Amino acid sequence: xxxxxxxxxxxxxxxxxxxxxxxxxxxxxxxxxxxxxxxxxxxxxxxxxxxxxxxxxxxxxxxxxxxxxxxxxxxxxxxxxxxxxxxxxxxxxxxxxxxxxxxxxxxxxxxxxxxxxxxxxxxxxxxxxxxxxxxxxxxxxxxxxxxxxxxxxxxxxxxxxxxxxxxxxxxxxxxxxxxxxxxxxxxxxxxxxxxxxxxxxxxxxxxxxxxxxxxxxxxxxxxxxxxxxxxxxxxxxxxxxxxxxxxxxxxxxxxxxxxxxxxxxxxxxxxxxxxxx
Amino acid sequence: xxxxxxxxxxxxxxxxxxxxxxxxxxxxxxxxxxxxxxxxxxxxxxxxxxxxxxxxxxxxxxxxxxxxxxxxxxxxxxxxxxxxxxxxxxxxxxxxxxxxxxxxxxxxxxxxxxxxxxxxxxxxxxxxxxxxxxxxxxxxxxxxxxxxxxxxxxxxxxxxxxxxxxxxxxxxxxxxxxxxxxxxxxxxxxxxxxxxxxxxxxxxxxxxxxxxxxxxxxxxxxxxxxxxxxxxxxxxxxxxxxxxxxxxxxxxxxxxxxxxxxxxxxxxxxxxxxxxxxxxxxxxxxxxxxxxxxxxxxxxxxxxxxxxxx
Numbered sequence: 107x108x109x110x111x112x113x114x115x116x117x118x119x120x121x122x123x124x125x126x127x128x129x130x131x132x133x134x135x136x137x138x139x140x141x142x143x144x145x146x147x148x149x150x151x152x153x154x155x156x157x158x159x160x161x162x163x164x165x166x167x168x169x170x171x172x173x174x175x176x177x178x179x180x181x182x183x184x185x186x187x188x189x190x191x192x193x194x195x196x197x198x199x200x201x202x203x204x205x206x207x208x209x210x211x212x213x214x215x216x217x218x219x220x221x222x223x224x225x226x227x228x229x230x231x232x233x234x235x236x237x238x239x240x241x242x243x244x245x246x247x248x249x250x251x252x253x254x255x256x257x258x259x260x261x262x263x264x265x266x267x268x269x270x271x272x273x274x275x276x277x278x279x280x281x282x283x284x285x286x287x288x289x290x291x292x293x294x295x296x297x298x299x300x301x302x303x304x305x306x307x308x309x310x311x312x313x314x315x316x317x318x319x320x321x322x323x324x325x326x327x328x329x330x331x332x333x334x335x336x337x338x339x340x341x342x343x344x345x346x347x348x349x350x351x352x353x354x355x356x357x358x359x360x361x362x363x364x365x366x367x368x369x370x371x372x373x374x375x376x377x378x379x380x381x382x383x
Numbered sequence: 384x385x386x387x388x389x390x391x392x393x394x395x396x397x398x399x400x401x402x403x404x405x406x407x408x409x410x411x412x413x414x415x416x417x418x419x420x421x422x423x424x425x426x427x428x429x430x431x432x433x434x435x436x437x438x439x440x441x442x443x444x445x446x447x448x449x450x451x452x453x454x455x456x457x458x459x460x461x462x463x464x465x466x467x468x469x470x471x472x473x474x475x476x477x478x479x480x481x482x483x484x485x486x487x488x489x490x491x492x493x494x495x496x497x498x499x500x501x502x503x504x505x506x507x508x509x510x511x512x513x514x515x516x517x518x519x520x521x522x523x524x525x526x527x528x529x530x531x532x533x534x535x536x537x538x539x540x541x542x543x544x545x546x547x548x549x550x551x552x553x554x555x556x557x558x559x560x561x562x563x564x565x566x567x568x569x570x571x572x573x574x575x576x577x578x579x580x581x582x583x584x585x586x587x588x589x590x591x592x593x594x595x596x597x598x599x600x601x602x603x604x605x606x607x608x609x610x611x612x613x614x615x616x617x618x619x620x621x622x623x624x625x626x627x628x629x630x631x632x633x634x635x636x637x638x639x640x641x642x643x644x645x646x647x648x649x650x651x652x653x654x655x656x657x658x659x660x661x662x663x664x665x666x667x668x669x670x671x672x673x674x675x676x677x678x679x680x681x682x683x684x685x686x687x688x689x690x691x692x693x
Contacts, residue, residue, distance in 0.1 A: 129507045132521045152532040194416045201412035224627040227668035230661035231427035254423030257416045315514035333516040347530045365512035369505050
């Protein structure tokens with residue numbers, strides 16, 4: 107009787123291990139090639155770890171390539187987008203959560219619509235609109251476009267966080283004489299800080315990963331974001347695998363930081379759902 | 384009645400100015416977001432629809448005239464478009480099917496409590512945080528026989544006659560982006576399905592096992608019915624999303640070799656980005672939009688029909 111549970115438990119753990127290996131192996135390989143010196147890259151082939159590791163590729167990428175510029179551009183674009191979207195989305199999310207108004211149905215319908223149609227449809231028209239305004243090949247143009255793309259989802263996200271906060275709180279403050287906006291700013295917003303952090307993280311990662319509009323709207327090296335810079339580097343120096351992968355590892359850092367931040371929250375959200383259900 | 388009105392807080396006796404500002408409040412809160420969405424998404428969308436009927440080429444200053452249905456006539460004879468359509472079906476079908484199957488299995492595995500579950504969960508969900516362009520590059524390097532191990536492993540296993548890059552093999556190239564997409568998308572399905580799994584009341588399982596139901600029976604008569612709505616909506620949304628998802632293909636193969644991995648979304652992008660033919664790109668985009676709408680309608684109608692049958 108005991109043999110069967112042990113067999114089942116072993117199979118379960120092995121399956122989990124297989125999933126972990128599948129999830130991590132590509133990232134592990136990225137790191138492995140990034141630290142392999144050039145002279146060992148071809149001679150040692152597919153060894154799982156090079157006999158000698160070095161940081162020379164990182165050193166080159168950080169000091170002699172345009173990647174620090176790409177990194178800075180991406181940081182500016184993603185950071186500004188995240189902050190602006192979060193401000194706009196907390197305002198509109200609050201409106202959806204606390205007010206009943208005639209245009210509400212249309213607002214929600216409009217925001218859902220923007221989530222349904224292929225964004226690639228907008229590549230050409232947006233280029234045509236931004237070009238005479240001098241907003242192509244500019245980080246500001248990218249921030250505007252990314253902000254608009256991310257506001258609908260962020261609004262729904264913020265709305266769900268506001269929904270979780272009892273209405274009595276700001277009603278009490280308004281009885282004490284505060285206007286609704288003051289109550290919103292001083293009582294409700296501080297209570298949604300975890301939600302605000304999550305929204306910031308989601309939007310930052312989305313903007314950091316965006317490729318197509320960045321490719322279309324940015325042409326010079328000087329304004330290139332990380333994805334565009336990495337792709338042009340790949341097509342130009344397609345033999346410098348060590349350097350490309352070192353740059354790839356650098357592009358991974360902000361995403362992983364965000365993931366570590368949100369990871370616990372993700373698990374918490376799941377367990378909260380379990381308790382509620 | 385007068386008292387009741389006052390207790391309800393109805394704005395019966397408030398001054399006119401106050402009533403106007405109160406009524407305007409929700410609009411003021413949502414105005415910035417609304418204005419931005421309308422100018423940056425809705426106006427370009429309308430403009431894009433009009434481009435489909437115009438001759439718009441970025442490099443040709445004399446273009447811009449209305450040409451009616453010419454783009455659509457050209458499209459109906461464009462063999463590359465039909466191939467892209469078939470590729471889209473294959474790319475979307477295979478990606479969604481594998482992501483769902485592996486995601487559901489992972490969610491079921493993680494639903495059991497075990498030592499180190501938090502850590503395991505964090506590790507298997509990590510690909511979800513990897514930027515899509517990097518996922519694409521990373522997998523195209525893994526498939527590259529110069530630096531990647533996969534061709535050598537396939538060769539050692541006897542699957543390949545020599546360690547070659549599947550991304551340059553017209554017969555196999557589509558599997559590259561599909562595998563990258565599956566790797567990248569499993570966590571999404573697993574997270575959603577795990578949340579749904581954990582919302583199933585545990586006592587149901589206990590009651591069922593007291594009544595003598597085995598694990599398979601419990602899965603079929605408790606787990607699946609509870610998951611069904613989540614599964615349906617996730618698959619619908621994911622199908623639409625993946626058929627529009629061109630990043631991996633543009634990064635890994637750029638539609639090649641010989642258009643074997645070109646999907647409709649990447650074809651639109653290529654027309655706009657490489658050929659700078661905005662009119663034709665918009666016409667294809669309009670057809671894609673119509674197809675996706677038809678698909679969504681079909682699913683909704685199918686669902687209504689299934690519900691009314693019960």
